[in-house]
Amino acid sequence: MRSPLPDYLLEVVDACASDRSGALADYIPDLARADPERLGVALSTIDGEVYAAGDVDVEFTIQSISKPFVYALAIQDSGLDEVLRRISVEPSGNAFNELSLEAGTGRPYNPMINAGAIASHALVVDGLSSEDERVERVLEAFSELAGRELHVNEAVFESEMSTAHRNLGIAHMLRAQGIIEDDPEEIVRGYTRQCSIDVTARDLALMSATLANSGRQPQSGRRIIDPRVVRQVLSVMLSCGMYDAAGDWITTVGIPAKSGVSGGVIGALPGQLGLAVFSPRLDEHGNSVRGVQVCERLSADTGLHLMESVQPARSIMSAPEVDIDGDGARTVTVRLRGSMLFTGAERVLRALSQLDTGDLGSLVVDLEDVFTMSDVAVRMLVEAGRRVALDGVSVTVHDPGELLGDVSADALGAAVVVDEPLAAG
Numbered sequence: 104m105r106s107p108l109p110d111y112l113l114e115v116v117d118a119c120a121s122d123r124s125g126a127l128a129d130y131i132p133d134l135a136r137a138d139p140e141r142l143g144v145a146l147s148t149i150d151g152e153v154y155a156a157g158d159v160d161v162e163f164t165i166q167s168i169s170k171p172f173v174y175a176l177a178i179q180d181s182g183l184d185e186v187l188r189r190i191s192v193e194p195s196g197n198a199f200n201e202l203s204l205e206a207g208t209g210r211p212y213n214p215m216i217n218a219g220a221i222a223s224h225a226l227v228v229d230g231l232s233s234e235d236e237r238v239e240r241v242l243e244a245f246s247e248l249a250g251r252e253l254h255v256n257e258a259v260f261e262s263e264m265s266t267a268h269r270n271l272g273i274a275h276m277l278r279a280q281g282i283i284e285d286d287p288e289e290i291v292r293g294y295t296r297q298c299s300i301d302v303t304a305r306d307l308a309l310m311s312a313t314l315a316n317s318g319r320q321p322q323s324g325r326r327i328i329d330p331r332v333v334r335q336v337l338s339v340m341l342s343c344g345m346y347d348a349a350g351d352w353i354t355t356v357g358i359p360a361k362s363g364v365s366g367g368v369i370g371a372l373p374g375q376l377g378l379a380v381f382s383p384r385l386d387e388h389g390n391s392v393r394g395v396q397v398c399e400r401l402s403a404d405t406g407l408h409l410m411e412s413v414q415p416a417r418s419i420m421s422a423p424e425v426d427i428d429g430d431g432a433r434t435v436t437v438r439l440r441g442s443m444l445f446t447g448a449e450r451v452l453r454a455l456s457q458l459d460t461g462d463l464g465s466l467v468v469d470l471e472d473v474f475t476m477s478d479v480a481v482r483m484l485v486e487a488g489r490r491v492a493l494d495g496v497s498v499t500v501h502d503p504g505e506l507l508g509d510v511s512a513d514a515l516g517a518a519v520v521v522d523e524p525l526a527a528g
């Protein structure tokens with residue numbers, strides 16, 4: 104069978120292609136030369152399957168879509184506390200290039216508008232790095248995220264620098280405020296190079312799928328961003344990624360996203376997929392007209408919306424299996440599967456607390472088909488095992504994927520050996 108998904112994406116592209124509203128960005132002279140008819144969409148699942156339709160291999164400069172990724176690098180390199188000290192996380196409701204700082208704290212409102220993005224750029228590597236080191240770090244990280252070597256488009260860089268008065272104004276304001284300590288012009292040059300990196304929609308789908316995959320690049324399997332940092336970045340994308348259209352976006356599309364002035368839009372749905380659309384004409388907020396349309400359509404057709412209820416807890420366990428041996432000793436086996444978070448663990452706890460342990464010889468908990476377990480789920484399961492063992496039942500946890508890690512031994516206060524009865528502690 105040929106997968107129907109590429110056909111579906113083509114249908115979406117065709118349906119949106121007739122909209123010729125909006126206009127090319129022209130404050131960066133080179134962007135006004137883009138072909139306005141381009142339209143492409145790419146999806147990447149978190150295990151690296153890419154589906155694409157339309158102009159997905161055409162290069163364009165990444166522009167503001169660089170912001171969430173550089174924010175991630177800033178946090179990794181300088182630490183979240185330091186970054187939060189300098190950049191807030193509040194939606195501003197302002198345009199992306201607003202010359203404004205948060206009342207009271209004097210910080211840029213968030214890292215998705217230029218003021219916050221310029222401040223993020225200054226925190227890459229560390230506060231003391233040089234212009235070249237910062238750009239090098241950004242290029243290397245972006246190349247790893249996209250899975251191919253990327254380059255700065257020097258023509259677009261020069262073109263933007265020739266009219267970068269607003270961003271220079273913002274950087275001088277940040278310097279006066281003590282948010283950045285480096286030379287404002289150097290920072291704006293580095294930031295503008297960061298925005299001038301050439302990418303395709305296919306690259307961006309993989310970059311956003313890395314965010315959806317807790318920071319692991321889906322195809323190389325390499326961890327590029329720490330999961331905690333990804334959570335921070337996606338949260339800010341959700342509330343601030345589409346500038347002053349954020350509220351509309353959250354309700355209609357419901358996917359953490361970022362747009363750029365060259366016509367790209369990315370979205371990352373945690374645990375599911377990354378997507379990217381490219382089409383250069385922009386609406387009044389500076390978001391790609393067809394990019395927004397394609398995302399609205401995808402979200403409506405596919406239920407890809409953060410607030411869509413997924414109920415992972417319901418499939419966590421099958422009915423307990425009971426075996427009685429020749430001596431009449433009862434063994435209950437509980438097989439768990441899928442992704443186990445707090446509510447999944449609650450289901451297991453509930454089932455175990457309803458077990459009649461009176462004549463129960465042993466309990467086997469099989470984790471073979473569980474692929475992720477949150478920290479709290481591990482603690483809950485270990486505590487349940489400990490309590491059942493205290494009732495005089497021999498408890499065995501089959502954990503071939505070592506999901507319990509070391510936490511179990513600490514929490515139990517007794518050695519836990521995989522596939523051995525849990526000692527009553």
Ligand SMILES: NC(=O)CC[C@H](N)C(=O)O
Pocket residue numbers: 165166167168199200217263270295298362363364365389
């Ligand atoms: N919205 C955007 O994509 C803006 C990025 C652009 N480089 C700027 O700083 O103005």
